[in-house]
Amino acid sequence: MGEASPRVRAIVTADTRPVLPPHIKLRHDAGRGRWLVLAPERVFEPDDTAVAVLKLCDGARTVGDIAGELAKEYNAPKDEIVTDIVAMLQDLADKGVVTA
Amino acid sequence: MKEIAPTHVKEAPVTMDTGELSCESAPGPEMTDVACARAPIGLLAELTHRCPLQCPYCSNPLDLERANTELSTEEWQKVMRQAAQLGILQIHLSGGEPTVRRDLEEIVKTAAEVGLYTNLITAAVLLTRERLQKLKDAGLDHVQISIQDVDTAAENADRIAGYKGGSEKKKIVAGWVRELGLPLTINAPIHRHNIKNVEAIIDYAVELGAGRVEIAHVQYYAWALKNRASLMPTREDFMTAAKLTEKARERLKGVIVIDMVVPDYYAKFPKPCMGGWGRGIINVTPQGRVLPCHAAESIAGLEFDSVRDKPLGEIWLNGQAFQKYRGTGWMKEPCRSCPRREIDYGGCRCQAFALTGDAANTDPACSLSPLHAEWANVAEVESHLASPEFTYRRPGGASPKPVREKTPAPTDA
Numbered sequence: 001m002g003e004a005s006p007r008v009r010a011i012v013t014a015d016t017r018p019v020l021p022p023h024i025k026l027r028h029d030a031g032r033g034r035w036l037v038l039a040p041e042r043v044f045e046p047d048d049t050a051v052a053v054l055k056l057c058d059g060a061r062t063v064g065d066i067a068g069e070l071a072k073e074y075n076a077p078k079d080e081i082v083t084d085i086v087a088m089l090q091d092l093a094d095k096g097v098v099t100a
Numbered sequence: 101m102k103e104i105a106p107t108h109v110k111e112a113p114v115t116m117d118t119g120e121l122s123c124e125s126a127p128g129p130e131m132t133d134v135a136c137a138r139a140p141i142g143l144l145a146e147l148t149h150r151c152p153l154q155c156p157y158c159s160n161p162l163d164l165e166r167a168n169t170e171l172s173t174e175e176w177q178k179v180m181r182q183a184a185q186l187g188i189l190q191i192h193l194s195g196g197e198p199t200v201r202r203d204l205e206e207i208v209k210t211a212a213e214v215g216l217y218t219n220l221i222t223a224a225v226l227l228t229r230e231r232l233q234k235l236k237d238a239g240l241d242h243v244q245i246s247i248q249d250v251d252t253a254a255e256n257a258d259r260i261a262g263y264k265g266g267s268e269k270k271k272i273v274a275g276w277v278r279e280l281g282l283p284l285t286i287n288a289p290i291h292r293h294n295i296k297n298v299e300a301i302i303d304y305a306v307e308l309g310a311g312r313v314e315i316a317h318v319q320y321y322a323w324a325l326k327n328r329a330s331l332m333p334t335r336e337d338f339m340t341a342a343k344l345t346e347k348a349r350e351r352l353k354g355v356i357v358i359d360m361v362v363p364d365y366y367a368k369f370p371k372p373c374m375g376g377w378g379r380g381i382i383n384v385t386p387q388g389r390v391l392p393c394h395a396a397e398s399i400a401g402l403e404f405d406s407v408r409d410k411p412l413g414e415i416w417l418n419g420q421a422f423q424k425y426r427g428t429g430w431m432k433e434p435c436r437s438c439p440r441r442e443i444d445y446g447g448c449r450c451q452a453f454a455l456t457g458d459a460a461n462t463d464p465a466c467s468l469s470p471l472h473a474e475w476a477n478v479a480e481v482e483s484h485l486a487s488p489e490f491t492y493r494r495p496g497g498a499s500p501k502p503v504r505e506k507t508p509a510p511t512d513a
Contacts, residue, residue: 007306009354023241023283025217031139031187038189038217040242040285040312041359043141094354096311 010100012063012090014082018098019059026054039097053085057098063089139187140416144194144383144394147176147204151197153223154262154492155248157289157324157331160196161397162498169387173203175407177210179384182412184214188382194221196386199231205238212239219244221287224273225266232276243277244285244314245270249294250304260293262492271308278309285312290341291331292487298341302348306356313356315345317363321395321450323493330490334483338366365479369440370447370465377449378422382412390415392422395450399459425449430460434468 012018020026025038026046035051037044046054052073056066063086070085071078092098149164171179183191191211198204199222211218220235224245232243247270248257254267261267277284286305290298298315305313317338320328333341342360349358364371374381374393383391388407396402402421405414416422424430428441435446446452447463455464455475462468464475491497 007355011354021283022281025241027189027215029187029189036189040219040244040283041190041192043189094357096357 010093012086012093012100014062014064014067014086016063016089016100017059017061018057018063018066018089018093018100020054020057020097021099024097026051037097039095044097049084050088053088054098057089059099140382141188141380142190142192142382143179143183143188144192144381145176145179145198145207146194146196146383146385146394147171147198147201147207148386149196150200151195151223151493152200152225152263153197153266154494154497155260155289155323156262156327156490156492157291157318158493159319159322159324159394160493161322161395162326164196164495165386166495170201171384171386171388171407173206175388176203176207179388179407179412180207180211180216181214182407183211183382184216186413186416188216190217190219192219192221197223197226199224199226205231205234208235208240209238212241217241222246223261223266223270225263225269227273227276229276229280232273232280232282236280236282240282242283242285244287245274245277246287246289247301247304248289250297250300252300253294253297256293260490262490262494274308274310283312284308284310285314286310287314287316289316289318290333291318292333292337292483293331295333295337295341299344299348302345302352302356302358306352310356312359314359314361315341316361317341319361319363320365321448321454322398323491323498325454326491326498328478329482329485330487332365332479332483333363335366335480337483338363364447364451364463364465365476367465368467370444370463372444373448373450373463376426376442376445377424378416378426379445382416384412390419390421392425393450396421398450399453401459425459432460432462434466435462438468 023040027036027038029036035046037046037054052070053066056069064082067078067081067085070076070081089098089100093100148167148170149160150167180191193204193208198220208218218240219242220240221244248260248267251267251271257267258264274284286308288301294301302313302315318324318331324331345358345360352358362371378392381393383394384407385391389404390407390412391397391404397404402424404421405419431441431446435441447465449459451465452461452463453459456471464471466472
């Protein structure tokens with residue numbers, strides 16, 4: 001057997017380094033004027049926040065790093081952003097959209 | 101993007117099954133860019149009707165298209181380019197068995213080049229590791245392998261598929277898919293002959309390394325309708341399977357995504373077939389006929405255009421078959437005034453036609469259909485009778501050509 005997908009649930013924390021696996025594609029859809037996430041037999045429609053987060057999910061930055069950058073950019077409290085995006089990324093990890 | 105949203109991040113999943121389409125495709129006066137506003141999300145490319153398997157629930161039409169009428173490589177490549185132009189995002193390469201086509205790599209390559217997300221829907225038994233590698237190199241994004249049962253019930257699986265050694269080969273191919281780093285979905289059509297193994301099938305999908313498994317309770321059209329008496333599970337078995345699936349979902353959260361297609365004979369409401377007619381999905385048959393759904397040819401009175409004669413976009417927007425049941429204007433009562441009319445679109449047009457003789461009638465799957473009670477009773481009765489022999493899916497296998505099925509008298513089985 002080949003190497004299987006992670007066979008335990010990945011738990012997202014501030015130290016997680018999330019990344020979009022190669023078969024998940026964040027794509028700007030010019031025709032519809034929005035960003036989309038293409039996944040097997042699914043299309044997700046991320047809002048602006050999700051797009052901002054997903055663009056930073058490069059497998060190098062931690063969730064904390066991402067929150068820090070967004071806190072600066074949007075002039076918002078970092079702790080709140082961490083809480084917010086941990087929940088979002090956990091949901092996306094459970095759906096196989098990000099690897100944590 | 102001025103301010104970060106304070107709480108939740110919203111996402112709108114789009115699937116072929118539930119039709120929760122995020123494309124703002126409802127035809128309306130605010131529409132500006134017609135082609136894009138109404139563009140389908142996915143294209144189901146039935147590259148061929150040839151298939152080494154003979155599954156009795158196959159969704160292909162009873163009259164299978166012949167190999168010598170299939171679109172050429174160049175014609176399929178043209179379809180891919182036109183699909184991308186139209187705004188289609190995902191291509192499902194299906195069949196029959198798509199790997200029968202020796203030019204599959206070339207079609208995948210073109211699709212990938214024009215930015216389409218490519219999904220191979222395969223029975224896997226004809227694949228070699230080398231071919232998979234070539235498909236990956238051509239840009240294939242995802243592989244979906246169908247199974248008939250778990251590996252420890254290989255004999256049953258091979259009996260259902262009518263293909264000896266299939267179960268074992270599928271397991272090997274699934275291993276190659278994962279070795280090559282391709283994401284894998286396992287699709288398991290569920291019916292009377294494997295429904296008691298639902299939980300084991302889910303665990304088997306995990307073992308095979310799948311990121312996603314479809315527990316696809318058989319939908320009774322085409323070959324499956326012909327074999328309904330053999331395939332229909334009892335309500336009790338379905339309810340048990342549904343509960344086990346739900347429990348597995350909790351147990352395997354974050355490990356594998358479990359999608360379930362509900363058999364509408366046991367559902368409360370009809371399903372929004374294809375997410376609404378001519379709304380999110382477009383289907384191209386092996387010889388290039390463009391359909392609003394893969395079973396649409398079973399409806400009398402529809403005219404289907406071919407990609408050989410017209411551009412895909414024009415067919416999608418103006419084709420008679422697409423316009424006929426698009427939106428809600430065609431509806432009769434009780435659909436017309438129903439608050440759910442834009443949720444389920446009156447159910448499935450093909451099923452409405454097969455069982456009532458008029459595709460504009462309410463799908464009998466809906467409790468508001470006057471035929472509902474009689475129809476639901478068919479499942480109840482058939483599922484408790486002994487299973488007749490399968491009518492296997494093969495060219496000419498369904499002949500003598502069946503007349504349009506009325507709700508059958510549940511006495512002779």
